Amino acid sequence: MILTTESRKPEVALVRAAQKGDRAALGGLYQQYGRLVHGILLAYVSPSQTEDLMQDVFVKVMERLPGLRDPAAFPGWLMAIARRTAIDYGRCAKPITELREYRARGAQPDGEAFAVLATIQRLPESYRETLVLRLVEGMTGPEIAARTGLTPESVRVNLCRGTKMLRALLEGEDKL
Amino acid sequence: MSEEYLWDRSGPPDSEIVRLEELLEPLRWQKPSRKSSQWRRMWIGIAMAAMLLVGVGIGLQRMLTRGPVTSWRLSVDNGETNAVRAGQVIETRAAGRATVESELVGRVEIEPQSRLQLVPGHEERFALDHGTIHALIWAPPAQFVVDTPAAKAVDLGCQYSLQVSGDGGGLLTVETGWVAFQWRDRESFIPAGAACRTRLGHGPGTPYFLDAPEGLREAVRQFDVTGEPAALQRVLWGARRQDGLTLWHLLLRTQGSQRGEVFDRFARLVTLPPGVKRMAVLRGDQDAIDTAWDALDLGSTGWWRGWKRHW
Numbered sequence: 001m002i003l004t005t006e007s008r009k010p011e012v013a014l015v016r017a018a019q020k021g022d023r024a025a026l027g028g029l030y031q032q033y034g035r036l037v038h039g040i041l042l043a044y045v046s047p048s049q050t051e052d053l054m055q056d057v058f059v060k061v062m063e064r065l066p067g068l069r070d071p072a073a074f075p076g077w078l079m080a081i082a083r084r085t086a087i088d089y090g091r092c093a094k095p096i097t098e099l100r101e102y103r104a105r106g107a108q109p110d111g112e113a114f115a116v117l118a119t120i121q122r123l124p125e126s127y128r129e130t131l132v133l134r135l136v137e138g139m140t141g142p143e144i145a146a147r148t149g150l151t152p153e154s155v156r157v158n159l160c161r162g163t164k165m166l167r168a169l170l171e172g173e174d175k176l
Numbered sequence: 177m178s179e180e181y182l183w184d185r186s187g188p189p190d191s192e193i194v195r196l197e198e199l200l201e202p203l204r205w206q207k208p209s210r211k212s213s214q215w216r217r218m219w220i221g222i223a224m225a226a227m228l229l230v231g232v233g234i235g236l237q238r239m240l241t242r243g244p245v246t247s248w249r250l251s252v253d254n255g256e257t258n259a260v261r262a263g264q265v266i267e268t269r270a271a272g273r274a275t276v277e278s279e280l281v282g283r284v285e286i287e288p289q290s291r292l293q294l295v296p297g298h299e300e301r302f303a304l305d306h307g308t309i310h311a312l313i314w315a316p317p318a319q320f321v322v323d324t325p326a327a328k329a330v331d332l333g334c335q336y337s338l339q340v341s342g343d344g345g346g347l348l349t350v351e352t353g354w355v356a357f358q359w360r361d362r363e364s365f366i367p368a369g370a371a372c373r374t375r376l377g378h379g380p381g382t383p384y385f386l387d388a389p390e391g392l393r394e395a396v397r398q399f400d401v402t403g404e405p406a407a408l409q410r411v412l413w414g415a416r417r418q419d420g421l422t423l424w425h426l427l428l429r430t431q432g433s434q435r436g437e438v439f440d441r442f443a444r445l446v447t448l449p450p451g452v453k454r455m456a457v458l459r460g461d462q463d464a465i466d467t468a469w470d471a472l473d474l475g476s477t478g479w480w481r482g483w484k485r486h487w
Contacts, residue, residue: 031207038205047203113199134182135193136200141183159182167192 015071018062026065030058033075036147037082039133043121044086047114053089057082076149083129119169126154127162134159246299247278263296268307281320282313282331295323304346308339317354327359327374334368344376349386357383364425367474373397382425389414396422408434412441420446420472427457427465435460446471 011032017025037057041050060081068077117136120128133139133148141159145152180187181194248260252274260266260276268274268290276292277283281300286292290307300315303323313320313331320331325344329336334353340346348357349371357364357372359379366372372383381400384393395410408430415423423442430438439457449470456464 034207035205042203050205113203116196116199117203135196136203138197138201138204140185156179156183160179163182163193 011074012071015065015068015074019065019068019071026058026062029061029074033078033147035137035139036075036133037078039137039139040079040082040129041086042117042136043125043128043132044083045089047117049089053082053085057085060085075147079148083125116166116170120166122169123162123165126158127165130155130158131162131166246294247280248276248294248299249278251275251277260294262294262298265291265293267291281315282311284312285310304338304340306340306342308337310337311335318356324374326376326378327357327380330356330358332356332365336366346374348372348374348380367421370421373400375401382422382429384422385418388416388419388422392419392422399426405434408437412437415441415445417445421474424465424469424472427468431460432458442468442471 014025014028014032018029034054037054038050041053041057045053057078061078064081068074117132120131120135122128123131129148130144130150133144134141139147141155142152144150145155148155150158178187178190178193181190244262245259246262249257250260250264250266251257252272266274266276266286268286268288270288272288274286275283276286276294278299284292284302287308287310290309291305292307292309293303293305295301295303298321300319301321301323302309305325309322311320311322311331312335313333315331317333318330322329322331322338324338324340324346326340326346329338329348332354334350334355336348336350336353336355338346338348348355348366350366350368352368354368355366357366357374357380359374362379364372364380364383366383369387370383370385372380374380378400382396384396392411392414395407395414398404399407399411408426411422411426420442423438423445426438427435427442435458436454439454443454449467452464452468452471457468
């Protein structure tokens, strides 16, 4: 489903309500955009950091939301905050530590998952974000376009080129 | 590679993409249920931010909320309260005040433009980076500690104010009870009605009573900073009987002939307990100096020495 201007109206209303301090509305935005924010963060930082950084992102959202002039610009604005938060934190991928931490938390990602994620994080920004949203967060291309505000064509290009680059990098690692 | 499957999962599944999806799925964000700990953590942070928005005038600037919940509760002027987490930093703005209170420990009021942190792993230890706090402590003596850049303040059962300036220096003023101010081996004991400064890299200075003459207080400050003999003379000859507190601390901060002068003036102002010998004090005998403390009528040294050992 592609979100049109018309179909975005409930979200715009949600943003407006959150701007007025409606915490339930902010909770709604968190539920709706959590996956996007998580994906953006995961394109830059280690998985164990994303939960804390998500809180940072939404606290910043709460602080700065009243200053957002155009509620329709919320997705891009939110992504910029998430991206900046992740970059400020600093990129770090520690597969061995990550694996230990996740096992301690009960989740069971394969060690190879961390290695693949680390490889994705080496891709150019637009590719890595799109690929994380598609391969990790499970969003489809149209969903990514709708949530990020990118055109479907851009998302499709990012997915295709990013996947090819990822494959080349992974094959290169296999040969090492 | 099936571009259609990659695009929207239509078309025949691409085995390579499917494998990557399955491999990476455990890293996927799990939408939290409203009862989950993740949801609660998120909302604590968001609630803090909401409080911030309401409290721009109140001035609560920033709080980091990641550690476990402690017995402390944070209140701001609009009446909102939240649990304080281990390691949480509380910053107040120019017009803002906040209060943290624990049923087990006490209450700490935070003045505007202050930065206070509950030290991770310590329920009864804060770090005041800058600003001013007012503490009323009901925990047993020697349990509540506030670290500052220049010294740590150890509560000995009391009510006090602690101010830390931008250069790391501090001023501790005690309203009731006692506070010990310590940095490395240097320590000061400050009773009700007295104050003590501390400097970064030097530790606590010499305590003085707030009702002491202005000239005496200034001379104490000058001697602490410069060590000038003239300043010491002004302290000695400006001291009243109750300023024996100041002189007793100077016994610890002088040596040789200066210590002799301090002792002589101290001995004229107070009635020394039997057994306090000048020579013993001059050579820095700790028992003799501790016993001399008893001349101040501020209680026996035994109680604070006993607590001090646990710091």
